[in-house]
Amino acid sequence: MKNKDVEIRDTQWLASLAALAYPDVNPDQVAVSGGSYGGGESWLQAAAQAGSEYWSDFPGLPRLRLQVAVPKYPWTDLAYSLMPNGHPGGPSGAAPGEPYRGTDEYSSSQGEPDSLGVGNPIGVAKTSYIGGLYGLGTANGVFDEGSLSPQSNGPEPFTAWLGRVNAGEPYGGPGRVDDPMMAQVRTAFSAWHSAYYQPGWRIGRNAGREPAVLSISGWTDDLFPPVESFRMFTYLKSLDRDWPVAVMVGDVGHSRAQNPPTVWQAINQGAWTFLQANIAGGRPARTAVSSYPTWCEGTATAADAISAPSPAALANGRLIVEYKGEALLPATAGASDPDGPATDAVAGGNTASGPACRMSARLATPTGGGYTSLSRPLPAGQTFVGVGHVQARYAATPGAAGAVLIARVWDVSPDGTAVLVTRGVYRFDFNGYDAHSGIVQVPLYGNHWTFAAGHRIRLDLAQVDHPTYRAPNAAVTATLDLSATRLVLPVRQDAEITMQ
Template identity: 30%
Template structure:
């Protein structure tokens, strides 16, 4: 209906008409901008990024998502045509459907010689952050569209042409937006069914990433178009509820999570009956907003449901803070290679499936490890055990200096080193010095422990951090993770994945704290955690050496979760640094192993 329409501001770039042959049937690449962006934003609309695609024969679409820029952004709120132009927070029924609708219009459009402008079966989607999340929903839906009433239908152009996503390449994407913004710590990188509330629906609501969420809300409130009607997406109400903190109840927080799970997260649109498009995720190791375990959740599920679909990850230091743009060129080149193969049938099939470039904080150059599955990267494990353990109080936290430096908003540098102060009320473990040559931490540091909560478990929390300590005592944050524990029992949780070298004159330190405000919001409630039988497992790229590096221990899989299945032919992780021709050869071996 006209009354429900929203003006969308877009631009379309087309290849020059050929001297001979049809002017049309071009593959289409849609660039979707990030939060606080528009059709001209970096990652979503910079023409210098688009021109090489157009010159290679692609049609390129960039548009301002509803509620941003010329699509009813803050400057257009008084425009009568924008009475329904609210920001719906990457909703499958609105923003995602907008992309599908515009692509459908282009599929029905004819060029001057009467050829359809684009090929409706060769559509690629990419975008950074907010655009990456939408790209993930689009590839999960692939050939389906979600109507405004929530019903799901085949994706057809207005003239009735079947449409589909043929390839996707999200940057810095979420796959479960609720978990990204308020993690409960229950995600594990070795299971395939990482739903927010768990297989039985009993996991607690999580811990707000306060500094990030506050910043995102503020920029959107200033530059986007938030709904004032309770019948529209109440972003201000959601923010106020989450910022108020514990107790998060079935009446307050759960409806927010249920809505975001249902319509704003690509993981939950995966369907055993519908293959997603081949999808390449580019994620940053020290990205504190959408870390590497976000794409892993989606990849593991796709590997289980659709083992023949290429669901790939390139992890570098390119991402939200505390990551950076240092590896942007690597990431963008991988996306172009992806689209060339899947939309143009140019070149070799991209791969290997998992590529992990080690974070470089000393400009020494770092290797890239490749494997066919995530689990194959972690050939060894550093172990530390403490049967006695101790008490963690709700007030225990890092020093003010470490808090500021390691927060993504007030600090934002993944390579920052600080002088920290002793922690009271928490647990701190200094692991042994590495053997000669050091090792490479690669994966999700894991803690298994017997935890008893004195207080209300669903209002308690802990934060675990892995630090690199230099000879002069300065600390570098490698990984962190927040966890909402059960009332009692043996429990397992992980920090977000990292790839980093630990030199042999440094050592690792593990902290278990009561909070990390404002990076993770401090609970309103007081509690104590009695933690015993602590088993710290730090995955490394190196093989067991009968000294410090052990064979990875058997995983603890909580009830109802499904361990990621191993493939029949495993390709060990390979370091490509400095291998030249041999590195290229090994890449091809890894690709062939996956295809076979």
């Protein structure tokens, strides 16, 4: 699972063997790229180079320096990507001495950087993806079951960890204390398997050693959404505003992505240009975040891309939809909603890539105890680009350990057809992370999507969105009393519009 002490060093050793076999290889001009599993590794390899003078340094083999990494649909926080908690990341907004409280929805994370993934609660497991990945792993390989192996964090019993995750909440007790096995998962997946928590970034900044990274993510990738690239872009720019890190986002990656060839052609050309500009160690004066729109019909091209100096700057305004709805969501709310299976990246079909966007399997009325509401028709088209969030005032029944709030956002045409635009999830943990009442903001995965004039925006809220997410254990899950529901979307248009 790409432990920094094992598989990451394996790749470095193999690269040095290749350099030994081919003397014409320039040891100071190495690049790494990979998709998905390889994307997570590409980020970890860049962190390894930032933290050391040489990227690969083995006795008797050529010493190598890594100049460029191009991760494609990667993870950078493995714990959060597999079990998102919906809590903000980035710099803490808490007073000195107070527990961590993240401030940036574009950096949502398992915890604070420069930590062992500590700061936010354990999230909600992505059931279908975790189950599918584990099944593939056991069919085609062998998971470590806790053997004594080279990693410095100790044994990694993956099957036992999976069993604990599947058992569900509560994952800890009062005072933000994880139970022992979940503490292992938090620490291992963060510090040993995730680029975001590596100390090498600060070491590299201080040493003037900043490998160039172009990270490619998918707006419609339900496994590793764009926040996996956005948080690293934001973090590295916070260390050095001139760090050569860039991001490209489109309808690419894991399912639900459609992976249009024209978008990939444009992205690959951009990646080649980035590599050429950085492979010799020269650094461009400025890097950016670029986005390609998601279309259900036709395909975007390079001409449709937009760029900005940061993920949030892709948008110029906001669209606020005041649903002002009220809902009482028990632990089982949404369990019988047919849109759960219909929109799942794995169970809903389209497990690699496909020809169409996901459609709603029901009418725009509440189903299965969940909340559904429609906006009024849009008076003019609005292009949503960025993350966005759902906000609500909440009160949770006392005595429970936690609760879950899932959100789905749909584009509803005048004929009633509803297309899934984005989704999100937030896990309440009342053992020191969340109050029993207040205002919650559920960050969305995001998209680059145009709502046409005359279309409505549908919002679904529930506690269960199965099989995408593991359903909460009802016996320890609070009922949520919601009010003042609203949707806040960053838009390309230079205005702030509020509607109902």
